[in-house]
Amino acid sequence: MKKKLVLSLAVLSVNTFADGPMCTYPKNICEETEPQIISDVMAMVNEVKQAEPDIQQEIPSPGDLIYEVSTLDEQKEFDRQRAEQDEKLKNKKTTKFTSVDKFVAGLPESMRQNFLLMGPSRSNQDGSVPNPKVIMKSPNAEVVASFNSHGDQHGFEEVEMMVWNKTEKKYDMISIAFEEDSPKKEARVKVNPQGCKECHGDPVRPQWDHPPMWTGQIPFAADTIMPNSYDKKNYIKTLEQIEAAKKETDLSKLSVFEKRMRALEPRLSSTQVKDATDNLEIPHVDGTESFNCNKGRADDSKHNGPGFKLYDQMQMKTFCQINNELKNMPDWDNLKYAAYGAMKGCKMQEILPTQMQQNVKNFYQSQGFKSPTYNDLTNELTNQRRNLRQRVRDQRESRQMWFNAENQKVTKDSFNSRSQFFQWANIGGNILSNFDDNNVDQVTSLRTLLEPLGVNMKGWSMSLDPNPMTFGDTFAELVNMGAFDDVIKEFGETPNCAVLEKKANKKLKTDKQIKETSDRIASQCLQNPSVDLTLDGQLDQLSQIPFADLKQQAQAIFNKCTQCHGPEDKGGFSKELGLPVLDLFNLDDFEKDMADNREQTLALVESMKDRIARPLGSVGSMPPTPPMKPLTDDERKIVIQYLNVIKNGQGQSNNLNGQPIQPGTGMGGGFGGGGSPAKPEGSGAGTNTLSPPPGGF
DSSP, rough: HHHHHHHTTTOOEEEEESOOEEEEEEETTSSSHHHHHHHHHHHHHHHHHHHHOOOOSSSOOOOOOTTOOOOOOHHHHHHHHHHHHHHHHOOOOOOOOHHHHHHHHSSOHHHHHHHESSSSSSSSOOOOOOOOOEEEOOTTTTTEEEOOOOOTTTTTTTEEEEETTTTTEEEEEEEEOOOTTTTTEEEEESOHHHHHHHTTTTTTOOOOOOTTOTTTTEETTEEEEEEHHHHHHHHHHHHHHHHHHOOOOGGSSOOOHHHHHTTTOOOOOHHHHHHSSOOOOOOOOOTOOOOOOOOOOOTTTTTOOHHHHHHHHHHHHHHHHHHHHHHTTTTTHHHHHHHHHHHHHOOHHHHHHHHHHHHHHHHHTTOOOOSHHHHHHHHHHHHHHHHHHHHHHHHHHHHHHHHHHHHHOOOOTSSHHHHHHHHHOOOOTTOOOOOOOOOOHHHHHHHHHHHGTOOOOGGGGGGSSSSSSSOTTTGGGGGGGGGHHHHHHHOSOOOOHHHHHHHHHHHHHHHHHHHHHHHHHHHHHHHHHOOOOOOOOOOOGGGGGGGGHHHHHHHHHHHHHHHHOOOGGOOOOHHHHTTTOOOOOOOHHHHHHHHHHHHHHHHHHHHHHHHSOOOTTTTTTTOOOOTTTTOOHHHHHHHOOOHHHHHHHHHHGTTTTTTOSSOOOOOOOOSSSOOOOOGGGOOOOGOOOOOOSTTOO
């Protein structure tokens, strides 16, 4: 108890920065603020790990027919291996954590109180409304664990965890796979397995979209249960199932779902939710050193639910990791002055030497940016990020619309625009306002310094699509993580930019390695420019192809998509791979569905166009390469032109087979809206795009 009392008296850091919000958090945020929770959880993990048999392959018993010995030496070797295995099995430790439900029940109570319910998910563990995936967090998110609840779901026999590693200043991913059908109830513990790195990167970073909405979460907006919403009905049902399971004393009568869910400790009862006549925010159980980043958001008294806390706290931990990486850069002692000036809004034209400014332009021009001057380039970068953030927001809203349509059987007449949808979903006011419009110029300035030196600032984002860099509202906190302490001591928290700019410029000029790195990367970019597909102006050549011919060519290409996305009854692997189903085996049927369910299908069409038009190998581009073979530029143009035609109400349903395509079919997004052609991510256009059902494309 004394230890906890001392921790609770730790000095809190309060920071204001540019136009961003103010965060309050413990000074030791990059160390451990929850040592007891981490210790208890890791003791559980180690107990499970020590109970595993340390045997690569079980040796069969002498009577097994599958093992034959032909020489005396082979018999002796067999006997030796068998005796060694018997000794290991005899000394094997035991564990009480032999299944997912028992492991979950053993986690700290605060984690079982702070949980989120997820429907369809793009992670290794999927979920559904009747059988949600559960994400549990410690009060400060230094331990996060998840499980799901139905045997047909991916990752059903696993508990996935993230545990903060204070030594390396990063999260470790831990996968515990329980073999629940095995008589021995064995488990396999893996730390930072390759499967996690494929999505979370190496070094791994958390993935949790920017608030205030999380597609598929129940409730999906701001941790808030709205009156008369479908979220309320589903949340009540889950609470009732948990309450009933807790009352049952004979565990043999419970389903696997009930055994797992009964370990949770909801802070709301089903009766409380039923009786609520106003918006009801799901409470979060804070720890002795909890923190928040609510200052500057729409309403400081709200946004304290588990989804908000999970984002803010994991983003702070991610900044700890980034801070550590910056400090370990070989030239940080000279680079930190320029970086501090960028974050404080000083003039980068005064900080960057002339040659570095030229290298910056070369670097970004090789990626498709066209600005002739450095000042124009920064405006283009800022606009691109704003556009990409809007695109991500549109996609998340669209996925939620598909999620509702799938689970609520909403007809096409229920909504035909985003505003009607959110009205229908009973969300009012500015609850979905974008919180990430802060520190935009500072982020741009730091990009022009670090990205041309090889630093991947997109990796600082926790969004599944990192390109929009959705970390602007908490970006200011990076200053106080330690990497800038010497500069702050010298120049203060409100520096004289003229003096700082002069010193930063001198440091960059005199650092030979920084100059060499800048020159080398710029030279490589000029030699190997981006090959991103720019579709603008390239579709007119297809405008005179008879629709029947275009459709035939598109069908051949879509047949490749159905190999993964096709329904199982037609030979696809969508269920096995956890992918959204695209029944494109017959485009006549697809066009008919488009005509019958136009408002819902438009989102899918726009998403398909967006994903196919993205630069090859970028996040979310289709088909994913590797492992799939990419489409050629001609194939991509054919598919997009075909989708343009049917989006505009043409195709089989309008009896246009054999007729030339009408030119001018725009590539704009939105519900039935036009717009400018989609461009690659480097161009800053193509912002009005939508996404497929939950699960991604």
